[in-house]
Amino acid sequence: xxxxxxxxxxxxxxxxxxxxxxxxxxxxxxxxxxxxxxxxxxxxxxxxxxxxxxxxxxxxxxxxxxxxxxxxxxxxxxxxxxxxxxxxxxxxxxxxxxxxxxxxxxxxxxxxxxxxxxxxxxxxxxxxxxxxxxxxxxxxxxxxxxxxxxxxxxxxxxxxxxxxxxxxxxxxxxxxxxxxxxxxxxxxxxxxxxxxxxxxxxxxxxxxxxxxxxxxxxxxxxxxxxxxxxxxxxxxxxxxxxxxxxxxxxxxxxxxxxxxxxxxxxxxxxxxxxxxxxxxxxxxxxxxxxxxxxxxxxxxxxxxxxxxxxxxxxxxxxxxxxxxxxxxxxxxxxxxxxxxxxxxxxxxxxxxxxxxxxxxxxxxxxxxxxxxxxxxxxxxxxxxxxxxxxxx
Numbered sequence: 001x002x003x004x005x006x007x008x009x010x011x012x013x014x015x016x017x018x019x020x021x022x023x024x025x026x027x028x029x030x031x032x033x034x035x036x037x038x039x040x041x042x043x044x045x046x047x048x049x050x051x052x053x054x055x056x057x058x059x060x061x062x063x064x065x066x067x068x069x070x071x072x073x074x075x076x077x078x079x080x081x082x083x084x085x086x087x088x089x090x091x092x093x094x095x096x097x098x099x100x101x102x103x104x105x106x107x108x109x110x111x112x113x114x115x116x117x118x119x120x121x122x123x124x125x126x127x128x129x130x131x132x133x134x135x136x137x138x139x140x141x142x143x144x145x146x147x148x149x150x151x152x153x154x155x156x157x158x159x160x161x162x163x164x165x166x167x168x169x170x171x172x173x174x175x176x177x178x179x180x181x182x183x184x185x186x187x188x189x190x191x192x193x194x195x196x197x198x199x200x201x202x203x204x205x206x207x208x209x210x211x212x213x214x215x216x217x218x219x220x221x222x223x224x225x226x227x228x229x230x231x232x233x234x235x236x237x238x239x240x241x242x243x244x245x246x247x248x249x250x251x252x253x254x255x256x257x258x259x260x261x262x263x264x265x266x267x268x269x270x271x272x273x274x275x276x277x278x279x280x281x282x283x284x285x286x287x288x289x290x291x292x293x294x295x296x297x298x299x300x301x302x303x304x305x306x307x308x309x310x311x312x313x314x315x316x317x318x319x320x321x322x323x324x325x326x327x328x329x330x331x332x333x334x335x336x337x338x339x340x341x342x343x344x345x346x347x348x349x350x351x352x353x354x355x356x357x358x359x360x361x362x363x364x365x366x367x368x369x370x371x372x373x374x375x376x377x378x379x380x381x382x383x384x385x386x387x388x389x390x391x392x
Contacts, residue, residue: 031057031137033083037090037130039148040226043214043242045273048114049150051128054107054223055088057137082107082224089133094126094150095119100133106247108223115152124211125149125240151242156213158305158356159274160204160241161267162282163289164219164229166312168193168238191232192372194310196344198237199368203361204280204351205239215241216270218263220287222246242270263292271300278303280356282347284310285320285340290327297336306354307331307338308347345369 035057042051084107091100095116101109119126132144153159165171169191205213219229223245233240244266271279281296281304283289290309297304309324321340328338341347345365352362 031085031135031139033057033137034139034141035085035088035132035135035137035144037132037146038226039128039130039146040223041230041240041242042128042148042150043216043270043273044115044150044152046115046152048112049094049152050269050273051092051111051113051148051150053090053109053111053130053148055085055090055103055109055132056082056107057085058083084108085135088135091131091133093129093131108247119152121154124153124214125151149240151214151240153212153214153274153277155207156274156277157207158204159214159216159270159277159279160201160282161216161218161270161279162201163263163284163287164217164243165221166284166286167282167289167310168197168217169232170194170312193232193236193238194344195372196348196365196369199361199365200344200348200351200357201239202237203348203357203365206358206361211239214274215239216267217241217243218266219244220246220263264295267292267296268299271296271303278305280305280351281307282310283307284312285317285324286312290324290338293338294327294331297331297334301334304336305356306350307336308350309338309340310347311340311342314342343369 035055037053037055039051039053042049044050084103084105086103086105086107088103088107088109089100090103090109091098092111092113094113095118097113097116099111099113101111103109115126126149128148128150130146130148132146136144162168201215205211205215207213217229219225221229226243226245229243229245232238244263246262281289281293283293290307293304293307293309297307311321311324313320315321324340328340331338337350339347339350341350348357348362348365351357352359357365
């Protein structure tokens with residue numbers, strides 16, 4: 001339920017004033033924790049690349065939390081209560097080009113930078129160097145240099161845009177609190193993706209056995225969870241891509257205002273970046289993916305090759321099933337197939353039939369689906385059960 005505008009405005013003013021007070025104190029006494037620049041995987045083309053990041057003054061939270069439940073709960077709160085650094089100066093270098101950016105009140109920065117001729121033409125991923133110029137903490141910090149990455153596809157056949165929650169990993173993300181319970185209380189190595197997802201996504205990305213096609217992931221989760229998703233993809237051999245998350249806050253464009261508009265905006269920017277590239281959309285029936293993808297198909301005629309929608313609750317929600325069916329019929333009339341699939345293999349077979357993946361890769365998806373077994377999704381242990389009561 002959206003927060004009424006007057007209340008949201010009042011909370012936003014309070015939030016901003018507290019940020020101003022915190023910054024004033026910091027300007028007087030400085031920082032006594034290490035300051036790190038956290039770059040998020042960017043993307044772009046020959047006419048420009050985009051990179052987002054954040055500057056934080058806190059201890060890094062280990063994505064792999066171990067088996068200690070108290071430690072997991074403590075990490076959950078540390079991740080939720082970050083100490084962002086506003087008005088920090090960050091120098092971003094890409095090839096021979098350099099720009100300097102300033103962080104927002106919540107420590108975020110966005111940078112658009114033009115590539116130069118020094119890039120390796122056949123590589124999909126390219127390094128970006130970042131240096132914290134100011135502020136500098138009072139503690140002994142070994143380095144102020146950090147490294148990010150951006151993907152610039154040179155000869156892609158297709159692009160892939162996928163939801164994360166209940167599309168790659170089962171989260172129960174029909175509510176943000178259930179999503180928080182599943183993701184925050186489980187490390188990347190104690191959760192598993194849906195069977196066959198890693199093999200299928202690798203097949204979609206690869207051309208002649210090499211990573212070639214750009215991958216993009218969208219979620220309604222906050223940016224504080226970025227490291228969890230990034231490490232989860234690494235742990236389960238899901239292709240590296242650009243991940244778009246949400247900035248939770250009290251402003252009108254942030255989480256408390258509700259909605260999934262940020263997904264539409266991010267996906268549209270990707271489509272605009274590659275005007276000559278067709279895309280595959282992958283989502284699920286649990287949230288608003290079918291409606292969102294329908295809107296994007298209408299706004300970008302001829303750009304969407306196929307839409308795969310995972311049915312997270314088959315034969316349970318008849319009303320939602322009927323709605324997804326109607327949307328599929330609408331898109332069919334536009335020349336776009338939207339398939340509602342119960343497992344990864346259904347999508348992989350369709351992709352192979354239409355030339356989006358190779359037959360040999362389909363065989364690998366079949367093998368992966370057979371080999372991978374589902375694990376319990378509910379949290380275990382006293383601490384998890386206690387947290388589940390509040391996050392249910």
